[in-house]
Amino acid sequence: MKITQSEALHKEAQQHIVGGVNSPSRAYKGVGGGTPVYMERGEGAYFWDVDGNKYIDFLGAYGPIITGHAHPHITEAIKKAAENGVLYGTPTKLENIFAQKLKATIPSMEKVRFVNSGTEAVMTTVRVARAYTNREKVIKFAGCYHGHFDTVLVQAGSGPATLGNPDSAGVTKATAQEVITVPFNDIEAFQAALDTWGDEVAAVLVEPIVGNFGIVEPVEGFLQQVNNLTHDAGALVIYDEVITAFRFTYGSAQKIVGVEPDMTALGKIIGGGLPIGAYGGKQEIMETVAPLGPAYQAGTMAGNPASMSAGIACLEVLEEAGLYDRLDQLGAMLEKGMLDAAEKHGIDITVNRLKGALTLYFGSETITNYAQAEASDGEKFGQFFKLMLQQGINLAPSKYEAWFLTIAHTEDDIKETIACIDKAFAEMAS
Ligand code: PMP
Numbered sequence: 001m002k003i004t005q006s007e008a009l010h011k012e013a014q015q016h017i018v019g020g021v022n023s024p025s026r027a028y029k030g031v032g033g034g035t036p037v038y039m040e041r042g043e044g045a046y047f048w049d050v051d052g053n054k055y056i057d058f059l060g061a062y063g064p065i066i067t068g069h070a071h072p073h074i075t076e077a078i079k080k081a082a083e084n085g086v087l088y089g090t091p092t093k094l095e096n097i098f099a100q101k102l103k104a105t106i107p108s109m110e111k112v113r114f115v116n117s118g119t120e121a122v123m124t125t126v127r128v129a130r131a132y133t134n135r136e137k138v139i140k141f142a143g144c145y146h147g148h149f150d151t152v153l154v155q156a157g158s159g160p161a162t163l164g165n166p167d168s169a170g171v172t173k174a175t176a177q178e179v180i181t182v183p184f185n186d187i188e189a190f191q192a193a194l195d196t197w198g199d200e201v202a203a204v205l206v207e208p209i210v211g212n213f214g215i216v217e218p219v220e221g222f223l224q225q226v227n228n229l230t231h232d233a234g235a236l237v238i239y240d241e242v243i244t245a246f247r248f249t250y251g252s253a254q255k256i257v258g259v260e261p262d263m264t265a266l267g268k269i270i271g272g273g274l275p276i277g278a279y280g281g282k283q284e285i286m287e288t289v290a291p292l293g294p295a296y297q298a299g300t301m302a303g304n305p306a307s308m309s310a311g312i313a314c315l316e317v318l319e320e321a322g323l324y325d326r327l328d329q330l331g332a333m334l335e336k337g338m339l340d341a342a343e344k345h346g347i348d349i350t351v352n353r354l355k356g357a358l359t360l361y362f363g364s365e366t367i368t369n370y371a372q373a374e375a376s377d378g379e380k381f382g383q384f385f386k387l388m389l390q391q392g393i394n395l396a397p398s399k400y401e402a403w404f405l406t407i408a409h410t411e412d413d414i415k416e417t418i419a420c421i422d423k424a425f426a427e428m429a430s
Helices: 004-016 072-083 093-105 118-133 158-162 173-177 187-200 222-232 253-257 305-318 323-345 370-375 378-390 411-429
Strands: 039-043 046-049 054-057 111-115 137-141 179-182 201-206 236-240 263-267 277-281 349-354 357-362
Touching (some): 054 411, 093 277, 111 118, 118 201, 118 236, 118 263, 118 277, 137 187, 173 179, 187 201, 201 222, 323 349, 323 357, 357 378
Parallel strands (some): 137 179, 201 236, 236 263
Antiparallel strands (some): 046 054, 111 277, 263 277
């Protein structure tokens, strides 16, 4: 496969854009370097790059794309929004429609506010929790990524871990001291953290189903215990559902795990591919937010008609019955194909999957926390990633990320992908 145009573009990009990319993971550092492929067009489950090569896409833009690229219903909504003017700076009816749609399926979000990214959404929930509780500390789980604001860039998985620095430079010592990090799925460690700092903790930040050191589900009872212990300590539980909402079911992961948080942050899928974030929670807590309360949060672009329209259209597509079962079936087929190919070629892998999202780790250890994901073989993943890319399969360039299926993928796409996995494993075993 020739990627000469991508190579030329990446040389040019590096002269003007820091690292040549506008988000670090895109630079392929997590897979041992190389030239990132420059995509030009996406349609359904496929991408075409600037050299004309075709790919089956499993990156899904790191999560937002679940309907496939350029879904006609969403494209139509964006076109209509563009024709009506993309930004007003006034309230619009679209915001009411969208807020009600979210509330109808995520009842714990009694009041909602739209923002522009997942980072903004989570950042604001933390500020609101601090304002509401009049406390400062935050507990998070190791390896969980919650965006790029200072408080959460401590033992953050996903992108930062991919680059080998889960803690960011530029975060002040004082900020780092506000954050307590404990291993996911370890209720004793969580209890111990609360025993020490409980009366200073404003909030516990949780990915109810982890998406940032691969797809990792909570062990039985863990999230309920987290809720109970947090509330006993007088702190709030915040679910970061930026990846999980509308990924595994129509609605949020709180519906799957059967536990309700005090506040929720959303992003990714709810924008239908356009920039978005949203946060919300119990009415009494949300009344802390300006203009009703003293916690300030604002946004020039917040609730813009283009993102609202794309988001509403995306949810309309996802409302169709049976879509998540279909994603589950395709996911199961892909998982089985991976495991069979690994057995055939004597390669140790572990697959964590929920519905249409899965992570392939190189190693045989069960993955229930970040330390285990970190111990999986990144060099092997890098080799595998490149062997797949050369065959026209586009994955996230990091051992910590998920493969995201879309409703546009077909059984034939999965069969083709399994054949490519088989070839890649054969080469790795030789
Ligand atoms: N929270 C989680 C769980 C995420 O996965 C991400 C992005 N990967 C974010 C927050 C930040 O979202 P954004 O990149 O839109 O700022």
